[in-house]
Structures are given as C-alpha cells and as structure tokens.
Amino acid sequence: MKKIVLQFGLMMLVSTGVYSQSGKIKTANKEYDNYAYIDAIKTYEKIADKGYKSVEVLEKLGDSYYFNGKLDQAAKWYGELFALSQDVEAEYYYRYAQSLKSVGDYEKANQMLAKFHEKNASDVRGKMYRNQTDYLEVIKRNSGRFTIENAGINSQYSDYGSAFTGDKMVFVSARDTSGVFSKRVHTWTGESFTNMYAVTINQDGSLSQPERFAKEINTRFHEATPVFTKDGNTMYFTRNNFNNGKKGKDSAKTTLLKVYRATLKDGKWTNVTELPFNSDSYSVAHPALSPDEKTLYFVSNMPGTLGLSDIFKVDIKADGSFGTPQNVGPTINTPGRETFPFVTENNELYFASDGHLGLGGLDIFVSKPANDGTYKKVMNIGAPANSPKDDFAFLINTTTKKGFLTSNREGGQGADDIYTFIENIPLQYACEQLLAGVVTDSETGAPLANATVTLFDENFKVLKTITTDANGNYNFGEVDCKRKYFVKAELPAYNTREISVIIPETSGTTNLPLALDKTVKPVQTGDDLAKTFGIKIIYFDLDKWNIRPDAAVDLAKIVEVMKDYPKMKIDVRSHTDSRQTHQYNERLSDRRAKSTIAWMIKQGIDPSRLTGKGYGETQLLNKCADGVPCSEAEHQLNRRSEFIIISM
Known part of the structure; x- marks a missing residue:
C-alpha cells in the first residue's frame, strides 16, 4: 500500500536504538527512522543475506515491508523473526x-492473534x-454482494x-515520473509524489481517459484525497506541510501532512x-464530508488518538470556521490504523x-450511527470488496449503487489500483x-x-436499574438480540412483578408493558372478586364438576378474603360457552357452582354467606351463540366463574 496514509503510521512506535554490528546497520537504521523505507529495505x-540476523534487524525489515503495504514480504521476514525464538514485543504478533x-x-x-x-x-x-x-464466518456471510473489476484507468x-464532483471522479496518482509535471521520488515508496487526476463518468458508466486535475494547486510534494461540496465550489484535500513556498517540519525534521481548503473561482482553484x-507536530489527512456538509471527518494522530491513526470529526460552522475536533470513539478507532473515511x-x-x-x-x-449520534457496531463489508491485501478508499453513489475502491490485491496493474464495483445486495446490518x-x-x-424497573440477564445478574418517568415510561436502551432477559417492576403499595422476555433477532424496539396489582385492593358491593384477583376461569375436567388442584389455588384466594371480612357474602355464578345443548350447559354450570360452594364451606366459610347458581350459556359476553363460528379463545371468554359481593 504505497500511499501517504502510511506517512504518519509509525510515528516512531518502533524502537530506534542503534545496533552497532556494522556501519550498514547504522545506515539502515537512519533511513528507517527517517521513513525512507525503500532505501532501508x-x-x-x-x-x-550476509547472516546479520537479529531481532532488531528482522523487526525493522519486516516493518519496512509492512508499512509499505507489501505484506507477503513482511510475512517472510516476520517469520524469520519468530524463528529466532527470542522475546519480541506483543505488537509483532499482531503484525x-x-x-x-x-x-x-x-x-x-489466528494462532498469532491468540498469542497476541x-x-x-x-x-x-x-x-x-x-x-x-x-x-471469518461472519465476514463470509457479508461476502458476495459486490461485482468488482479494474477501473481501466x-x-x-x-x-x-x-x-465525486459533478460528473467526474477525482483520484490520486504517482504516475508523473517524467515531463514538465514530474515530481521528486519519495524515499518512502520509491515512487513520485502524488498529483490529482480526473475522469468523466459517462452515461453508460464508462470512464474517460484520466487528465490532470487542479494543476494550479500542485506543489513538488503530495496532493491527495480530495472531497468536494455538492455545489463543486469548495474542495478539502491532503497535502504535505507545504504552502506558499514554505515547508513545515516537526521536531524530528519530518514534513507531515495537513488538510487544506480551496475554492473554485473562474474555473481555477484558489485561496488555498x-x-x-493542523499542526507541524502531527498529521491531518483524508477529509470527508457529512451529507449536510456541516461535519468534516478526517484522519490524524493528533493528541487524543487511540492508535497509530484515528478518525476524527469537526463541526463546520455557518461562517466557515470550525469547532473543536472530536475523536469518533473506540467503537471505530483501535490501537491500529483507521483511515480513509467516507460518509454516504x-x-x-x-x-x-x-x-x-x-x-x-x-x-x-x-x-451506522445510533439515534444519539454514537457508533455502536462495526461490520466488515466482506469479499470481494475486501481481499487478503490492502483495501481502502471506498466510495459509493447510494442511488446507483455504483462506486470505486482501491486495493493492492493480486492481479493489479500498479502498486495500488482503483476498482469499480456494483453493490448488488445491500448489507444486512447487525440486529x-x-x-x-x-x-x-x-x-x-x-x-x-x-x-423502579430492573433489568436482569438470564442468570439474574443485575444489568441496569432505572425509574419510570411521569408517564410511566421506561427505556433500557440497546439490548442484545436473541437473548433472554428478566424485567422487574416495583412500587410502594403495589405487588412487585417480574416477567421474562426474549429479544427478537430483527432490528426494532421490544415493547414490554408491565401492569402492577395494588397490594391492598378496595372492593365494594357488586364487585367481582374474580376480576380483583385476575381469576378468569375455575377449571374443571370435561363434563365434571369436582374441584381440581389448580382450581383450588384460585378459590383459596376468595376464601382468605372472606375470612378477612367475616360479614362479606358472595354469590357464585358459573357460566359455560354455547357448545353442547342449552339444557346440558345449564345443568353442568349449576353443578359446578354448587361444587365450588361446597369446597368453600369445607374450607371454613359459613354456608349462610354463600349463594350460587349456574347460568349455562344464557349470559354470553360475545357473539358466540349456537351456530356462530368462533375461535377457541372467543369461546373461552364465555367460560368463566364470578364471585359477586352481595353484602359486606
């Protein structure tokens, strides 16, 4: 990957101590420390080759290839490094x-990743x-969505x-090796410093021949990675620390990278x-704009960087000034290199x-950013957009689903090549x-x-506790898909309730209402104790009227209330659905009402406090009369027991 993203990739992360076996090693170290990787290699x-193989020599030889994008050669020399069986820094396991x-x-x-x-x-x-x-299986599931081919430019x-700008695509090239526009050779890559080129995107998707772009901003150093406002009148681009004929350097005498802004006037790019x-002390590069053009994204190793290079963002104010740059956070940025942002x-x-x-x-x-603007999850877009080599600089038109990316994969024409692609299948974002x-x-x-509402995991470990707002609402925020949770709600004067929920595997919001029962429920004459205790039906076996054990649990609630209120009198009313004959249902419901009363008397309730009757199908709650087709759930609404307070 011979590109200027790497020019601030190392920042002296590796050791710069001098190994003094020979003058050649000293020379190589100097070239290495000055980022002259081609010479150092x-x-x-x-x-x-002469047998001087030490940890330091092999580390730096491997690094020279690694940070120049020649990973196959880096693998060779890192392999020899580990063959020495000596202690090396953890970072080399990762590289x-x-x-x-x-x-x-x-x-x-993967073995090296585990050891890392x-x-x-x-x-x-x-x-x-x-x-x-x-x-790798996860990446495989995201793969096969693109048709990709060499762009031919x-x-x-x-x-x-x-x-993109208008009907053109602007790119960067090191092809200027001769003629009036030739540049000095950069010792990092062994190639010329880069210039911008443009091609016209024709109606049929074909590309015109490349032509030099924005020659008026050209210097003898790198110009690269532009981004344009939608009106085409403003360009942000990367350049070495060089402007108005003056070159800036850091404390190590290295010319780093900066982002510049230029405006288009009378067909010329001016006011650079x-x-x-920007700073002389760190690099800023690879600008990108948000859709509303109010935020500029860029790459830097400025203070606050989490790794070798991070993605930052900064507000663009209405008057063209800028806010304070902010790191986009650890979901995106790692201790490695994050670079070449693009926002659709x-x-x-x-x-x-x-x-x-x-x-x-x-x-x-x-x-994709969450509703609060933060990034929660990162997804690899899969092959063939990605390969075993370097793949970067993704650009897509979300309307046509066509775009460009850059790669140094096998089969390319140069050190890095631009490829066109069509996204045939949209990416299925994580749930x-x-x-x-x-x-x-x-x-x-x-x-x-x-x-008070508490969220537990499947092992009843407390994950979060919150309080409902004035409208009774609670929101735990993001939870894991396909996972089981328990939610408990508590409030003084109410019984605590806890229920389980399994989160679906599709994106959305799981709405889990919680209805709480009062600890003390006021009742009065005419109330139905069955509704007070949520008793929908006293279950009997088919064509039977004896009290089952599960029915006894609900009846015991009624009995306890009557014991607490010794003057309370109850009328037991039993109902059936419309199936079977009217006469049969009336007899059956009457037997069940009497059986219920007998059980309650056996539990100590005075017979004078109990009356009861079976009503069969004479008091249906819905349309489900004889001959009317109804579901089982509709019939069940009519099969009920009532315990009406007739006096207190």
Whole structure:
C-alpha cells in the first residue's frame, strides 16, 4: 500500500536504538527512522543475506515491508523473526498475523492473534478476536454482494482514492515520473509524489481517459484525497506541510501532512488555506464530508488518538470556521490504523482499518450511527470488496449503487489500483434492539411514575436499574438480540412483578408493558372478586364438576378474603360457552357452582354467606351463540366463574 496514509503510521512506535554490528546497520537504521523505507529495505536485506540476523534487524525489515503495504514480504521476514525464538514485543504478533492473512495462512494468523491477546490482554484488537473467533464466518456471510473489476484507468504506479464532483471522479496518482509535471521520488515508496487526476463518468458508466486535475494547486510534494461540496465550489484535500513556498517540519525534521481548503473561482482553484486544527507536530489527512456538509471527518494522530491513526470529526460552522475536533470513539478507532473515511447520503461511515478483524491488511468496514449520534457496531463489508491485501478508499453513489475502491490485491496493474464495483445486495446490518415499555395500574390502566424497573440477564445478574418517568415510561436502551432477559417492576403499595422476555433477532424496539396489582385492593358491593384477583376461569375436567388442584389455588384466594371480612357474602355464578345443548350447559354450570360452594364451606366459610347458581350459556359476553363460528379463545371468554359481593 504505497500511499501517504502510511506517512504518519509509525510515528516512531518502533524502537530506534542503534545496533552497532556494522556501519550498514547504522545506515539502515537512519533511513528507517527517517521513513525512507525503500532505501532501508535494500540495506537491511543485504545485511540479512550476509547472516546479520537479529531481532532488531528482522523487526525493522519486516516493518519496512509492512508499512509499505507489501505484506507477503513482511510475512517472510516476520517469520524469520519468530524463528529466532527470542522475546519480541506483543505488537509483532499482531503484525505477523496480519501479514500471514495476506498469504492465505489464516490458521497460523489466528494462532498469532491468540498469542497476541495472551501477551497484551488489554488491547481491544485481541479482545475482539477472543470474543469472535468465528470472525471469518461472519465476514463470509457479508461476502458476495459486490461485482468488482479494474477501473481501466490505472498506471504501473500507485493510483488510489476517489471522490465525486459533478460528473467526474477525482483520484490520486504517482504516475508523473517524467515531463514538465514530474515530481521528486519519495524515499518512502520509491515512487513520485502524488498529483490529482480526473475522469468523466459517462452515461453508460464508462470512464474517460484520466487528465490532470487542479494543476494550479500542485506543489513538488503530495496532493491527495480530495472531497468536494455538492455545489463543486469548495474542495478539502491532503497535502504535505507545504504552502506558499514554505515547508513545515516537526521536531524530528519530518514534513507531515495537513488538510487544506480551496475554492473554485473562474474555473481555477484558489485561496488555498490550511485548516486551523493542523499542526507541524502531527498529521491531518483524508477529509470527508457529512451529507449536510456541516461535519468534516478526517484522519490524524493528533493528541487524543487511540492508535497509530484515528478518525476524527469537526463541526463546520455557518461562517466557515470550525469547532473543536472530536475523536469518533473506540467503537471505530483501535490501537491500529483507521483511515480513509467516507460518509454516504444515508450517514453510513465507511472506513479502512487494520485494527478490526478482517481478511488481511487494511479491510473496509462500515458503521451506522445510533439515534444519539454514537457508533455502536462495526461490520466488515466482506469479499470481494475486501481481499487478503490492502483495501481502502471506498466510495459509493447510494442511488446507483455504483462506486470505486482501491486495493493492492493480486492481479493489479500498479502498486495500488482503483476498482469499480456494483453493490448488488445491500448489507444486512447487525440486529439492533431497544427494550422499553410502560408501567401501569392493572385495574385502572393509569401510568405509574417513579416505579423502579430492573433489568436482569438470564442468570439474574443485575444489568441496569432505572425509574419510570411521569408517564410511566421506561427505556433500557440497546439490548442484545436473541437473548433472554428478566424485567422487574416495583412500587410502594403495589405487588412487585417480574416477567421474562426474549429479544427478537430483527432490528426494532421490544415493547414490554408491565401492569402492577395494588397490594391492598378496595372492593365494594357488586364487585367481582374474580376480576380483583385476575381469576378468569375455575377449571374443571370435561363434563365434571369436582374441584381440581389448580382450581383450588384460585378459590383459596376468595376464601382468605372472606375470612378477612367475616360479614362479606358472595354469590357464585358459573357460566359455560354455547357448545353442547342449552339444557346440558345449564345443568353442568349449576353443578359446578354448587361444587365450588361446597369446597368453600369445607374450607371454613359459613354456608349462610354463600349463594350460587349456574347460568349455562344464557349470559354470553360475545357473539358466540349456537351456530356462530368462533375461535377457541372467543369461546373461552364465555367460560368463566364470578364471585359477586352481595353484602359486606
């Protein structure tokens, strides 16, 4: 991956100590520390070929290839590093794993990832592998959605990155090796510094021949990765720290990257100004705009970065000034490299990363922001968009589903090539579910404010406790799909209620209402104690009238109330549905009413306090009379027992 994303990738993360076996090693170290990787590779390989193989030499030789995107060669030298059987930093287990993926050795790569986690248990990259060892199967499920082919505009050098403006696609190329527009060769990549080119996207989807773009902003350093406002009049782009003929350097005398803004006037790009959050001390690169053009996304290793490079965002104010940059957070950014952001019209954030679980090198990922604007989950977009090598700079027209990406995969023409694609099948985003509901009075239906609602997992571990609002509402926020939870609601003067819920595996909101019974329920003459206690039916066996054990549980509630209120008198009323004959149902219901009274008397209730009668099918609650087709549930509404208070 010969591109300027890597120019701030290391930032001296690796050791810079001098190994003094020979002058050649010192020379190679100097070239390495100055990011002159092409020169360093040549020197280190000569040293290694002569038998000078140490941890330091092999680490830096592997790194020189790794950070230059030649992961197959990095795998070779990292392999020799581990063959020394000496202690190495944990990070090299991760780099070796990434390099092994590029040559298709996923089994050994996963072994290295497991060891990386053992060596550095706090690193989120190792945790991600531990929590999803089947990540290759997950990626496979997202694969096969794209048709992809070489764009036909590539050179034998690096061609990468793309942006839409009008009917054109603008990209970056290192093809200027001769002629009036030729640039100096960059020692990092061994190629020329980059310029912008543009092609016209024809009606049939074909591309015109590339032509130089925005020559007026060209310098002898890198210009790259532009993004344009929808009116085409403003461009943000990446350039080395060089403007108005002046070159800026950091404390190590390195010229880093900055983002600049230019405006189009009379067909020329003018007024090139650097953005206020740039610095000589860190790099800022690869701008992207939100759909409303009020937010600028970019990549940097500025203070607050979680890894080698992170994605940030900053507000663009109405007057063209900027707010304070903010890291988009640890869901997106890892200790590795996150780079090349792109935001669709649907506000999806696409980006490249070697820190999330992928197929090798940089993979392309996507994340949708939640309602609160934060990112919750990241998804690998799968093959063939991703490959074992570096894949990045994703760009899509969400209307046509056509776009571009860059890769250094096998079969390419240059160091990096631009590919066109069609997204044939939309990505199925991971299930996202919210758990919410309302707590009410079971009798009146009134919402209950200030109720305590607790969420438990399937093992009854407390996950969250909240209080209902003035309208009785509660909301636990996001919960896991396909998972069982228990929810408990408590409020003084009400009985505590706990119920289970299984969250579905499709995105949405699970609404779980909770109706609470009052601890003390007021009753008066004419009330039905069956409704007070939620007794819908006293169950009897078919054509029988003896009291079953399950019916006795509900009847015991009535008995206890009558014992608490010794002056209370009850009329027991038994009803059937319309099936069977009218005469049969009346006799059966009457026997059941009398059987119920007999059981209650046996439990100590004075016979003078009880009356009862069977009403058969004479007091149906719905349409289900003789000859009317009804469901079993409708018939069951009519099979009921009532315990009416006739005096207190």
